[in-house]
Amino acid sequence: MATEAATDETGELYEEFLSTVQRLSNVGYAQQVLNWDQEVMMPEEGTRARSQQLSALSAVGHELLTSEEMAGYLDDLEAADLDPEQEAVVREIRRKHERATRVPTELVQEISETTSEAHPKWKQAKAEDDFSIFAPTLEKLVELKKEYAEYIDPDKDPYAVLFEDYEPYLGLDTAEETLAQLREELVPLIEDIRESDVELATPFEGEFDDETQEELARDVLDTLGYDWDRGRLDTAPHPFSTGTQFDARVTTRFNPADPLGALTSTIHEFGHASYTLGLPDEHYGTPLGEARDLTVHESQSRLWENHVGRSEAFWERFLPAMKERFPQLEDATPRDVYEAANTVKEDNLIRVEADELTYHMHIVVRFEIERELISGDLDVEDVPEAWNDKYEEYLGIRPETDAEGCLQDIHWSHGSFGYFSTYSLGSVLAAQLYDAAEDDIDDLEAKVREGDFEELHAWLTDKVHRHGKRYTTDDLVREATGEDFTADYFVDYVESKYGALYDL
């Protein structure tokens, strides 16, 4: 009897806690809708009002998360007898609660104000190709984020703390080892490709109008099985995906010279949306109905973009649709598009324009520089030279300006240190997952060729999506693949793919 009463009481307490968690999540989802609207729909002058709306919601969310009520629920529930799903929910909220309560509001405020100032400085520095305009603000942001990390965990490497804002469970060691392995394996591969005489096909010449490209983007989403009752496609200057399991939207952009770019970007965002749509409806608004952070999210986008969208099998299926929209492609073969989609751009300095292979060197460079900045081993003023040296060493090219060097990306002006490596971790995980899917699904390549993605969707939903945040990242990888997280599959995949493409 006593146990039953205790169970009832815990059950009630848990329900109350969950309804506070759901309110917190719903406030966060509202912010996502406002952000989507700002990027996709909002008229120009709306910015001033929108930033106030977003910061009001952010303050409301912060208060819900750090409230004494929330602290009480967490303490009580940690002492109670919970089932594993409930334990996971408590674990995840505890983690967010701790990170939010430990940092003083004044510091959060100062970081927010400094990043607001940083953005125009970065923009000007990039436009005028003058790093010194941005340097003082960057220095301030480095100091503030170190302070931030110190508050969260004074006993930990501050860069590890920052990294865990984006990937909480794999650990900085894993990131470090993974990026070191990529550097060791990919640098010689890129050198070999650079020395190869092979010329890959370039089937996309001339102009491809935006309107038809948009129809084609809709075709590709149809082909992959996007659920239009729970999503939509729009254009945005920086493509992204956002939403919930009931409404996961995709954005893309068009360049008249590069129809393939819009398609791979659309497929990438489809991968993110597909993860979101695979989260269980019944856990909406709780960690069990939310995606497992950036590494796993990026694994889903990269899996669809690279392993499906850049495969020859996929183009055997999809090229006819593309020819229907763009008759000028009538002579192109699936092999041509496959080659075009996998051409290593040897002279490219810009991360967002990089191919699947050199991309990771952009990440490695930034990761190494960020680590040294945060540890204090590198001064802000020395960033441009360190950046350029590393590009020369890893990619064999040296930026001639800082605008196309260390100023190319916006992220530092947001104070986002520790974020980029999740892009590489995601790619690596995509290869590991796709290999496991190939083991489990009978002739997956043939299914891609037939445009039959049902089993792949089912596999990903079963192994990854439906679990939400129930497992930590490392456990989720083990549950899904039977192995620890490893970069070996990715290395094998690129060595075999690029070896064949470039006759190495």
Next chain:
Amino acid sequence: MATEAATDETGELYEEFLSTVQRLSNVGYAQQVLNWDQEVMMPEEGTRARSQQLSALSAVGHELLTSEEMAGYLDDLEAADLDPEQEAVVREIRRKHERATRVPTELVQEISETTSEAHPKWKQAKAEDDFSIFAPTLEKLVELKKEYAEYIDPDKDPYAVLFEDYEPYLGLDTAEETLAQLREELVPLIEDIRESDVELATPFEGEFDDETQEELARDVLDTLGYDWDRGRLDTAPHPFSTGTQFDARVTTRFNPADPLGALTSTIHEFGHASYTLGLPDEHYGTPLGEARDLTVHESQSRLWENHVGRSEAFWERFLPAMKERFPQLEDATPRDVYEAANTVKEDNLIRVEADELTYHMHIVVRFEIERELISGDLDVEDVPEAWNDKYEEYLGIRPETDAEGCLQDIHWSHGSFGYFSTYSLGSVLAAQLYDAAEDDIDDLEAKVREGDFEELHAWLTDKVHRHGKRYTTDDLVREATGEDFTADYFVDYVESKYGALYDL
């Protein structure tokens, strides 16, 4: 010194209060964005998540408004020495605070649940033309709203309390007198028109495609001076306007048989948006930067729709643009369109399809029935007969079904009693304001003919928009026109306009 210190302290207290008010407003604006998105952009299956997001924001707003902190600010500031603008802000928030705190949360919850159930019942009742399906829920809503009114003010006519949810300051007496005056003056006018032999022009025959209609809707917004940097046009099943002074959006809809309908509806929503855009930027997020409730809002939409958009002068300006888009109209004259825009539809039973004149009889019928329902003089089961009798009496037509009778509008299923009369009050105020503008602006008609709306915008901004909620509705009308609110201008306007059109 003492006084200065007290002033400083009040100043600080007022700033703190204002920042809570701004947070409350920003949460409300976020709800508006989510609502706009739901009507205009959201995929079908998003509903379930969206309703949870909206209700989370609504709960957050309710807590901010009813908090002890807010009560404390209000008490302290009411005892302090404030300037008139500050007093107005405190007055408005006090009013909202009182209305929100007096009603028990359980009752709010019960009303919300009952309206959720009511909507499908109403829909089914209308589809099957069977009032008895909706009647029990309507009865429950009437009881709940009476209870709600009782909590807010037990000493007041409950219908007056409900009315004040939509129009807080004009008073139910004014609404009653206004609608009685409209009934007395308009019923004989409508009878005379019914007996007249005059046939007005019908220049819009054939089909008008949606895409071209949309271009024309953009033309009309350009002509009227809509600020596209602070707005946008989209389509929605039920056109509406929403937003803030930085971002006030318009929606419209298209019917291939009725291009004029889309234009007048667009101009109507433009009028609402134009009010919103005229609110002062510097008071964003406070009552001084918010519109003065429904009567005044509707006066702005009706002024632009009826006094500008249905005038012959306007069509002298705009018809050439319309002919450019629709060459099939080449023989139409401004007079033809003027007649078409002002044709009294004698046999129309549907409010939303009514002309400028008979429209008000739809409002009178509903107002009278609502009053009797809430006072208990009319039983829900007797609504259909009462409805039909009144249509016969005031409009000379009798609905043959309840679907096109008392079930035609959705609003009762929302529990919105007391709302409709603000439509007529707004029309009446539009005429009063337009008359005053004509006095102040040199040859306004000629300016409309030239498409020069600058002075009219400036006049409306100066007299109405820029004040936000600083004045109560009755004071605002006096400030703007030098007179008390009166229906006389409206009656004169329609008698002269329709008398001329129908040779009376």
